[in-house]
Amino acid sequence: MIEVKELSKQFGKKVVLDGIDVQFPKGKITSLIGSNGAGKSTLLSVISRLLAQDKGVVRVDEKDIHAYKNNVLSQRLSILKQSNHVRLKLTVRELVSFGRFPYSQDNLTAHDRQKVDTAIRFLDLQDIENTYIDELSGGQKQRAYMAMVVAQDTDYLLLDEPLNNLDMKHSVQIMKTLRRLANELGKTIIIVLHDINFASHYSDYILALKDGKVRYYDTTERIMNERVLEDIFGIPISIIEFNDKKICNYFN
Amino acid sequence: MSLFVEIILKIIIFILVLGVCAAASLFIGVADITLSDLLSGHPEAWSLVSISRIPRTMALLLAGAGMSISGVVMQQMTQNKFVAPTTAGTLEAAKMGLLAFMILLPSAGTLWKMLFAFAFTFGASIVFLTIVRKIRFRNVIFVPLVGLIFGGIIGSISTFFAVKLNIVQDTNAWMMGDFSGVLQGRYELIYLSLPATLLTYFYANKFTVIGMGEDFSKNLGLNYPAIMNIGLFCVSLTVSAVVITAGVIPFLGLIVPNVVSLLFGDNLKKTLPYVALCGSIFLLLCDILGRVAVYPYEIPIGVTVSILGAIIFLAFILWKK
Amino acid sequence: MEKVTGDKAKLWIAAGALVAVIALYLFWQMGGSWQFALNLRYVKVLAILVVACCVAYSSVAFQTITHNRILTPSIMGFESVYLLIQTIVVFVYGDNTYRVLSDWGNFAISIIGMVGFAFLLYLLIYKRGKDNLYLLLLVGVVTGILFNSLSSFMQLLIDPNDFFIVQGKMFASFNKINRNLLGLASVIMLVTLYIGVRLARYLDVLALGRDQAINLGLNYNRMVQLFLALIAVLVSVSTALIGPITFLGLLVTNLTYELFRTYRHRVLITACCLVTGITLLGGQFVMERLFNLSIPVSAIINFAGGLYFMYLLLRVRKI
Numbered sequence: 001m002i003e004v005k006e007l008s009k010q011f012g013k014k015v016v017l018d019g020i021d022v023q024f025p026k027g028k029i030t031s032l033i034g035s036n037g038a039g040k041s042t043l044l045s046v047i048s049r050l051l052a053q054d055k056g057v058v059r060v061d062e063k064d065i066h067a068y069k070n071n072v073l074s075q076r077l078s079i080l081k082q083s084n085h086v087r088l089k090l091t092v093r094e095l096v097s098f099g100r101f102p103y104s105q106d107n108l109t110a111h112d113r114q115k116v117d118t119a120i121r122f123l124d125l126q127d128i129e130n131t132y133i134d135e136l137s138g139g140q141k142q143r144a145y146m147a148m149v150v151a152q153d154t155d156y157l158l159l160d161e162p163l164n165n166l167d168m169k170h171s172v173q174i175m176k177t178l179r180r181l182a183n184e185l186g187k188t189i190i191i192v193l194h195d196i197n198f199a200s201h202y203s204d205y206i207l208a209l210k211d212g213k214v215r216y217y218d219t220t221e222r223i224m225n226e227r228v229l230e231d232i233f234g235i236p237i238s239i240i241e242f243n244d245k246k247i248c249n250y251f252n
Numbered sequence: 253m254s255l256f257v258e259i260i261l262k263i264i265i266f267i268l269v270l271g272v273c274a275a276a277s278l279f280i281g282v283a284d285i286t287l288s289d290l291l292s293g294h295p296e297a298w299s300l301v302s303i304s305r306i307p308r309t310m311a312l313l314l315a316g317a318g319m320s321i322s323g324v325v326m327q328q329m330t331q332n333k334f335v336a337p338t339t340a341g342t343l344e345a346a347k348m349g350l351l352a353f354m355i356l357l358p359s360a361g362t363l364w365k366m367l368f369a370f371a372f373t374f375g376a377s378i379v380f381l382t383i384v385r386k387i388r389f390r391n392v393i394f395v396p397l398v399g400l401i402f403g404g405i406i407g408s409i410s411t412f413f414a415v416k417l418n419i420v421q422d423t424n425a426w427m428m429g430d431f432s433g434v435l436q437g438r439y440e441l442i443y444l445s446l447p448a449t450l451l452t453y454f455y456a457n458k459f460t461v462i463g464m465g466e467d468f469s470k471n472l473g474l475n476y477p478a479i480m481n482i483g484l485f486c487v488s489l490t491v492s493a494v495v496i497t498a499g500v501i502p503f504l505g506l507i508v509p510n511v512v513s514l515l516f517g518d519n520l521k522k523t524l525p526y527v528a529l530c531g532s533i534f535l536l537l538c539d540i541l542g543r544v545a546v547y548p549y550e551i552p553i554g555v556t557v558s559i560l561g562a563i564i565f566l567a568f569i570l571w572k573k
Numbered sequence: 574m575e576k577v578t579g580d581k582a583k584l585w586i587a588a589g590a591l592v593a594v595i596a597l598y599l600f601w602q603m604g605g606s607w608q609f610a611l612n613l614r615y616v617k618v619l620a621i622l623v624v625a626c627c628v629a630y631s632s633v634a635f636q637t638i639t640h641n642r643i644l645t646p647s648i649m650g651f652e653s654v655y656l657l658i659q660t661i662v663v664f665v666y667g668d669n670t671y672r673v674l675s676d677w678g679n680f681a682i683s684i685i686g687m688v689g690f691a692f693l694l695y696l697l698i699y700k701r702g703k704d705n706l707y708l709l710l711l712v713g714v715v716t717g718i719l720f721n722s723l724s725s726f727m728q729l730l731i732d733p734n735d736f737f738i739v740q741g742k743m744f745a746s747f748n749k750i751n752r753n754l755l756g757l758a759s760v761i762m763l764v765t766l767y768i769g770v771r772l773a774r775y776l777d778v779l780a781l782g783r784d785q786a787i788n789l790g791l792n793y794n795r796m797v798q799l800f801l802a803l804i805a806v807l808v809s810v811s812t813a814l815i816g817p818i819t820f821l822g823l824l825v826t827n828l829t830y831e832l833f834r835t836y837r838h839r840v841l842i843t844a845c846c847l848v849t850g851i852t853l854l855g856g857q858f859v860m861e862r863l864f865n866l867s868i869p870v871s872a873i874i875n876f877a878g879g880l881y882f883m884y885l886l887l888r889v890r891k892i
Contacts, residue, residue, distance in 0.1 A: 050784055074790030081784045086640070088780055089834040098781065102790040106774040152789075334711070338718070383886050393707035394641070400714050401648060404819060405882060408875035415744065415872050421736050424725050502718060551726070558722030562715055569711060570697075 001026055002047060002077075002156060002188065007056035009042055009212075016042045018212035020056070024205075026155075029182050029189045031199035031220075034209035035233055040192045041082075041160050043209065047190070048079035048158050060156065074102040077156040078149045082164050092136070092144045093129045096120055099151030119151035122177060138165035146174065150181070157181065159191045163198065175202040196233075196248050200224050208232045224248075259522070266529040270313075273536040277309045280543050303436045311434045311442050311497055312539050313532045316504065318445035318490040320531025321452050323505020324524065325483050326377075328459040330384050332395045333513075334569075336505035337491050339396035341403035343502065345376030346495040347427050348410045355413065362496070366441055369492035376406060377484045429499040429554030431539055442497040448486040449528065456520040459483050500554060503561025504531060510568055580833055580840050587832075587847040594854045601862055620750045620815060621853045623762050627811035629845035630769050631804040632822030633829070633838065637776050638797050639706055642830065643886065645822035649710060650717030651808045652817035653724070654690045655683055659742040660724040660731075667735050676751040680758075683813035690716075691805035695798060706797065745816035745871030747857060758814045762807065769803050769842075776800070776838040818871040824878035825849040827885055 002024040009017040016039045024030050032040040045051035047058050049065050058065045060077055068076075078099075096119050100112040108116070120129050123143045133141055142165055149157060159178075163171045179202055181187040193199045199206055199220070206223040208216040215232060216223055223229070224246040229237040237250045278301065279285055285305070289297035323336040330340075337343050349372030353365045380402055384395055414423045452459075458479050462469045469476045494501065508531045516523045535553070538560060542551040595618055603610045635646040659679075666673045674682075694716070698709045728739060775796055778786050786793050811818075829845040856870050856877075 048788070050787055070787075070792050071790035074788060079784070079788045086781055088836045090836045094836065098778065098785075098789060101778055106777065149788075379883075379887070386886070393705075393711045397648070397707065397710055397714065398643060401643060401645075401823075401882075402886075404648065405875075405879035408820060408872070408879050412868070412872045412876040416868055420740055420743070421728065421733060425729055428725055428729060502722065552729075555722055555726040558719055562719035565715055566712060569708065569715075 001061065002190070003059040003062075004043075004047065005057045005059070007043070007046060007058065008054050009039075009046060009051070010054055016212050017046065017053070020212075020214055022207060022214060022217060024156075024188060024190055026188050027182060027186045028204040029178060029191065029202060030205040030207055031203040032190065032192045032207050032209065033194075033196060033199055033232065034215070038209040039212040040209055044079065044158050044160050044190065044192055045081075048077060049073070050079060050081070071102045074152070074154070076154050077158065078152045078154040079158040079160070080145055080149050080162060081160045082162075087134055090133050091130050092125055092133060092147070093120065095133055095144055096125075096129075096147045096151050099148040099153070102152065115153055116151050119147040122150050122180075123147040124173070139167060139170045142166055143170065143174070146177070150177075155186075155188060157187055157189045159189065161192050161194060163193065163195065171198065178202065196229065196237075196250075200246050200248065263525055263529070266526065266533070270529055270533050270536070273533055273540070274309050274313065276540055277312060277536050278305045280540055281305065304434075307436050307439045308431050308434045308539075309536070311431055311439050312535050314442050314445050314449075315494045315498055315501060316532035316535030317528035318442075318449050318494055318531075319501055319504040319535075320508035320527045321449050321524065322487045322490045324456075324509045324520070324527055325452055325459055325487050326505065327509055328456070328463045328520070329381065329480065329483050330395060331463040332384075332392060333510055334392060334396035334506070335384075335399060336503075336509075337487070338502045338506055339403070340380045340399040341376050341406050342373050342380075342487065342491050343495065343500050344403040344406040344410070345372045346492050347423070347500070348372050348376075348406055349492065350426065350495070351410050351413060351423060354419070355417065362441060366444075366492060366496055369496055370488050373488040373492050374484055376402075377488060381480070381484075427495075427500050427554075428552050429501040429557060430552035431498050432550050432552070434497060439497050442493050445490040445493045448489040448493075451482065452486050453524055455479065455482055455486075456524055460520060498553070501535070501557055502554070503557060503565060504535065507561055507564050507568070508534060511564070580835050580837075580844075583833060584840065584844060584847070587844060587851070591847050591850050591854075594851055594858065598854050598858045598862075601858070616750055616752055616755065617747045617857070618854065619759070620747050620755055621857065622850055623755065623759050624745075624811045624815055624818075625849035625853055626766055626846045627762055627807040628818070628822050629825060629829075629849045630766055630842055631807040631811075632826045633842050633845050634769065634776060634800050635804050635822075636826055637780050637838065638800055639710070640780070640782070642827060643823065643882070644710070645819065645826075646804050646808050647812075647817065647819045647822060648717070649694070649713030650690065650720065651687050651805070651812055652819060653717035653720035654687050655812045655817060656724045656739075656743065657720045658683055658686050660727045660739055663735055663738050664727045664731055667732065668738075670735075670738055676754055680751075680754050680813050684809045687809035687812065688805050691801070691809075695801055699794070699798065742816055744869035745818040746869045747815060750815070754814060758810050761810050765803055765806050765810075769800075769807075770839065772799070772803075773838040773842060777836060780836060780838075816871065818874055820875045820878035820882065821849070821853070821871075823882050824874065825852055827882070828852075 004020050004022045007017050007020040008015070020043060032043065034040050042051065046053045047065075060068070060073065065073060093116065096116050097108060097112075099119065100108055100115060104112050120126060123146055125143060125147055128136065128140060133144055136144065142162065146162065149159075162174055166174065175198055178189055178191065182189055191203070203220055206216070206218065206220050207214065208223065208228075210232060216228055224239060226237055226239055229239075229248065233250070235250055237248050240247045240249055279287075281304075285297050285300060290301065319337065326335050326337065326340060327333055346369045349369035350365065352372065353360070353368040357364055380399060383398060383402065387395060387398065410423070411420070414420045458474060461472055461474055462476055462479050462483070466476045469479070509527055512523050512526045512530055516526055535557070538556040539553050542553050542556040545551055598618060599611060599614050631646050636642050636644060662674060662679070663670050694709065694713055698705070698712065728736060731739065775791060778789050778791055779796060779800075781789075783793055786796070825845055825848050829841060829848050832848070833840060833844045835841065852874070853870070856874055860868065860870055860873060
């Protein structure tokens with residue numbers, strides 16, 4: 001379980017996170033939503049130790065993340081940020097193999113290779129596994145990085161807007177993949193999403209941030225409420241039920 | 253109305269400070285000159301003042317204002333606060349121009365020297381802007397680093413020829429910023445920087461627009477290449493005039509605009525006069541410092557400006573949020 | 574798998590080429606007193622190999638941690654510190670310099686000066702909690718400009734006859750290598766390089782960027798500081814041994830990236846050492862034997878490296 005206690009973070013004078021207190025349940029997908037600047041990406045960065053907090057603690061399996069040895073933590077928790085623009089002569093398979101670095105560094109075992117194979121198949125990358133990543137389209141590259149995180153095989157996966165740059169088909173594909181990771185392999189997934197309808201369809205819980213504070217945190221079912229959503233996003237939103245799923249219409 | 257009065261008042265204060273510095277610059281030197289000498293029409297004092305002191309003070313005023321304004325133009329055109337003649341290879345290019353002049357037409361006049369320096373600085377500025385446009389992630393600090401490398405490359409090419417001709421110490425000597433050799437009849441080219449500086453004032457906002465990019469400026473109906481060329485023309489003219497008259501004065505174009513923007517904000521039309529005034533004041537002060545520090549000897553202004561400039565610049569980047 | 578064998582073959586070819594250049598350099602036109610010639614030449618070859626390894630490793634590692642192929646560690650002010658030290662020494666002792674300060678002493682204070690400067694710089698930036706690499710570079714470069722101005726000023730005051738002592742130090746040269754120093758320099762280089770190559774796999778990860786490196790379990794700041802320390806030592810050894818060659822690193826790393834299309838730093842570093850050795854020895858051979866030129870090889874390399882680099886900058890569409 002990931003547990004966040006009284007987390008605060010300031011950039012200069014701007015308070016970005018203001019006393020966040022949450023727990024993320026195991027084996028579920030939790031979506032972070034909120035308007036621009038609400039603190040979603042910062043929260044994710046602090047939980048994944050990319051950014052140091054000013055106050056508060058983050059615990060993974062009851063242990064402070066800063067008390068972990070680096071490579072041990074990276075066997076439990078992985079993070080994928082939005083911008084990954086490296087210009088390396090690196091094939092998709094080689095990139096995915098980096099996911100095993102916390103376990104075996106650069107001496108891959110048979111077990112590691114198997115994990116890499118599985119990850120490549122999971123993200124449907126067999127056809128391009130020997131292509132250099134700088135020759136891929138934005139969506140393919142995104143999936144290659146996803147595969148790396150999958151090969152890292154951590155209990156907790158943190159993803160910062162993984163649907164950026166993706167067309168509808170691949171967005172749905174990625175979200176279905178995440179759903180499978182949670183359902184079949186029991187992974188705990190925390191994901192920053194912009195599109196409320198993706199959150200509604202694929203996540204178990206939704207955490208809504210506003211001005212650096214937790215505004216709502218509940219099951220998807222309860223958050224998908226017109227009054228709540230209007231409060232979060234500041235625009236009127238109407239909800240349409242379709243095949244038991246709630247779809248937001250905010251084009252009015 | 254009161255705002256207008258305030259601005260005028262501030263400018264008047266700055267001009268007064270400048271006047272004091274300029275007067276101090278006129279009266280400091282190995283030969284003692286007093287105001288009473290001048291008032292009583294002492295001929296020796298007058299000739300000293302007109303041959304050496306006035307040219308020196310004028311050169312300092314123009315160089316200070318010109319180099320600082322050049323810095324502003326380059327910062328606007330690249331949209332980067334760390335770009336200036338020091339960090340864009342401009343000074344190295346002027347040096348290379350002088351070296352080429354020495355090799356190709358050593359006996360020709362100063363005007364040719366000026367042409368060489370101008371041509372090289374202009375060419376180097378175009379190349380630098382081309383490179384900057386290609387930098388994908390315009391990290392604020394990365395751009396001046398590229399500029400410094402670019403300058404280093406130009407410098408190493410010059411050095412190659414200087415070593416070959418065995419004139420390394422000489423080239424270093426004429427590149428060291430120094431106003432002690434400024435005399436009547438040998439400094440007048442620096443007045444060329446005056447029209448360039450004035451032209452800059454009228455085009456200031458347009459430089460800002462073309463700094464946003466070619467498409468952006470076309471959308472606003474500006475002739476991108478023409479304005480870019482005007483900007484480069486002004487910068488190259490000023491820099492080469494200053495380098496020929498007094499050698500290299502580093503950091504000025506970097507520090508003065510940044511300090512002014514900290515104090516007075518970024519509205520160019522409003523702040524350009526301050527940039528010019530502060531540049532002149534800073535240079536006059538450095539010159540006075542160099543003249544009195546080891547009196548009766550002189551520390552070249554290139555050294556005083558470098559030391560003060562580097563310290564101010566480091567403080568600026570380390571303490572800035 | 575094919576790609577790996579391709580790289581291996583290329584490495585062997587490069588190693589062969591290096592051996593060929595070494596042989597050519599050693600045995601070309603030996604003349605009558607071959608023992609004397611050989612004795613003189615092998616010292617130069619050794620010096621070139623030491624410098625080649627220092628420059629290759631420091632440049633590749635530096636470019637990886639800064640994510641940039643157009644930077645070289647020399648721009649951080651190492652060479653300015655070196656020149657300032659040399660200028661001060663000549664400024665103070667004039668033509669007595671050689672009597673007062675032995676080669677050992679000069680080597681020692683140069684290395685201590687440069688490494689000390691680098692560590693002060695790292696402390697300044699990292700203790701202030703600003704773990705911004707580019708900021709570190711800019712501060713280094715500006716301090717370098719400051720030192721250069723001080724050096725130029727002192728150089729103006731130096732007697733023109735003594736100035737040649739300084740000028741001799743301004744350009745890298747393999748012509749007056751002290752054998753004892755070469756031994757010490759080789760030992761320092763080998764130890765540092767051994768550590769560096771053992772850590773090469775971390776460079777592979779650092780190349781993916783800060784966020785990925787942390788995600789994969791690296792202590793990012795510690796790693797970067799470690800590599801910066803190795804780089805400082807290697808650059809100092811090379812500079813103190815033969816003098817500044819600013820743009821050699823740019824030239825050889827980019828040549829290596831063109832030739833070896835891999836991300837593995839173990840391969841890249843080995844390849845770059847070979848490429849640098851070939852470039853330096855080849856350059857030295859051409860200058861010394863074919864053209865009989867007296868221009869220091871570093872001036873040529875800076876010149877050629879500079880031109881090649883301009884070509885790279887203007888050719889590529891995006892940097």
